[in-house]
Amino acid sequence: MTHRQENVRAARGRFHLLRGSRKDEAAGADYFDYNLLAVVILLTAFGLVMQYSVTAYSMLQVKGHPFMKQILVCAGGMVILIVASRIDYHGLAKGSGLLFAGSILLVIATRFIGKNVNGATRWIDLGFIQFQPSEVAKLAVILYIPVLITMMGTKFGKYKRAPARILGLGLLTAFLVYKFTDNLSTAIIIFGICFVMVIVAHPHPRGLVALFFAALAAVYPVYLVLKSIFQTASSTSFRYRRILTWLNPEKYQKEGGYQVMQGLYAIGSGGLFGKGLGNSAQKLGVLPEAENDMIFAIVCEELGLVGAFILTGLFIYLLYRLFFIALNAPDRLGALIVVGIFSHVAIQVVLNIAVVLSIIPTTGITLPFVSSGGTSLWFLMAEMGIALNISGQIIERKKS
Incomplete structure (x- = not known):
């Protein structure tokens, strides 16, 4: 058995042993x-x-x-x-991979079979309700990202590529939501959820936290730049118009x-x-x-x-x-x-x-x-x- 196979088996063992890991403690x-x-x-x-x-x-x-x-x-x-409160979350976690893949397919399908409402195609009409696939993507990320982090075990804190891969997956999901549903706000929320989970799970999140505060510190200079650009901009893009509206x-x-x-x-x-x-x-x-x-x-x-x-x-x-x-x-x-x-x-x-x-x-x-x-x-x-x-x-x- 190769070293890689041993790591995979060990990770799977950790995942299956998660349930009841604290049930073995003192009775309560x-x-x-x-x-x-x-x-x-x-x-x-x-x-x-x-x-x-x-x-x-x-x-x-x-x-x-x-x-x-x-x-x-x-x-x-x-x-x-x-x-939902009566379904063991470990069972939901085991099916989170299929949920994640299904949510991505639904997001992509929205571009082709979605219903246009107020100029945005973000919903699939089911007859009795307008279904928004991006909401499925949020739940899928909430369930699937923790499974990936848990499966990585100690590797998540030891290797720099591990958090980068999780953040990359979150960024990819956010990009697909933005690309196929034109929903920037939901894309920001999805990546934000992923970013917070990575910070909480990582044993040494100082670099990520520093990056976050650096981004916050850059908000005001970016605001000044946007103000100087968009006050003189003439564009038909609705995002440009929203920034112009926000400024004035x-x-x-x-x-x-x-x-x-x-x-x-x-x-x-x-x-x-x-x-x-x-x-x-x-x-x-x-x-x-x-x-x-x-x-x-x-x-x-x-x-x-x-x-x-x-x-x-x-x-x-x-x-x-x-x-x-x-x-x-x-x-x-x-x-x-x-x-x-x-x-x-x-x-x-x-x-x-x-x-x-x-x-x-x-x-x-x-x-x-x-x-x-x-x-x-x-x-x-x-x-x-x-x-x-x-x-x-x-x-x-x-x-x-």
């Missing part, structure tokens, strides 16, 4: 994170209340009520959460600045306690995508700064519970999966709020659990269910 009670379940329910309920408030006006304009569809979506999401929304209202300005008006008019639930003026056909990407602006307008802080606090507590589960996960595989889920939620929340506050250029990113939509919520619920399954395998030590 099984733990289940009811706090995580509670905050997920609270966020979903908060989202339903805001969806009813935002879409109540549309009930007078069209037949039917989109809120009823959102209730069904949330109900389906809770079923998915319960089912008052001047480029027809190119998208109108949405930015109306969102800021909504936030500013809310004050400390808001106008009251249901009393938003911007939702009356003034603010585009009020129930989707810009719903945080409506939260600020109706519930004020206090409501925005409450919602932000719920997200922070959700991230804290995920951090707790990752810290106490029964094995490395489970810890890294929860780190991926943590990264997904954190990056998406930060980017959505940053867009609404006009800190970064506008891009189509929903606010988790609050914005309307089916695919994104269902996959978020699946991720929460996986996190709950991992929490259920934590050993709660009995006090002696």
Whole structure:
């Protein structure tokens, strides 16, 4: 048997022995994170209340009520959460390679069989719902990258090429999502998830952390360069227009600045306690995508700064519970999966709020659990269910 074959067999052995690696410890009670379940329910309920408030006006304009569809979506999401929480994450990890390959094929297929909505071909119409393959890619990365890192074992920390290969795979996935669905925001989220998992898994992440902070330090100089370039640029590219809009929304209202300005008006008019639930003026056909990407602006307008802080606090507590589960996960595989889920939620929340506050250029990113939509919520619920399954395998030590 060659040295390479021995390494492969050893890696496979480590993977199959992951389950129960801490079950052999001192007897204790099984733990289940009811706090995580509670905050997920609270966020979903908060989202339903805001969806009813935002879409109540549309009930007078069209037949039917989109809120009823959102209730069904949330109900389906809770079923998915319960089912996912009862499936052993080790079994999901074993099939993550097929899920990853399938997600890439779906992303590529979107270019050819996808449905064009508002100028973007990112959805596959299934009849009862518009399915977004990029959401499958997020979940696939969250499950598959930890498996690869776990299979590498100690090699991941010893060899410089190991983290580079993982980051390369994440970058390739992000590129394919961008290339075939023209969804830059999701591509950024996917690579961000991969980057965070690599930093957490690597025993000596100083170089990667230094690279990250160097990139942050370069943001302002890059901003100045972009400002000097795009203020004089004349291009039909919608990405150029978005940057121009971000730099000067008052001047480029027809190119998208109108949405930015109306969102800021909504936030500013809310004050400390808001106008009251249901009393938003911007939702009356003034603010585009009020129930989707810009719903945080409506939260600020109706519930004020206090409501925005409450919602932000719920997200922070959700991230804290995920951090707790990752810290106490029964094995490395489970810890890294929860780190991926943590990264997904954190990056998406930060980017959505940053867009609404006009800190970064506008891009189509929903606010988790609050914005309307089916695919994104269902996959978020699946991720929460996986996190709950991992929490259920934590050993709660009995006090002696």
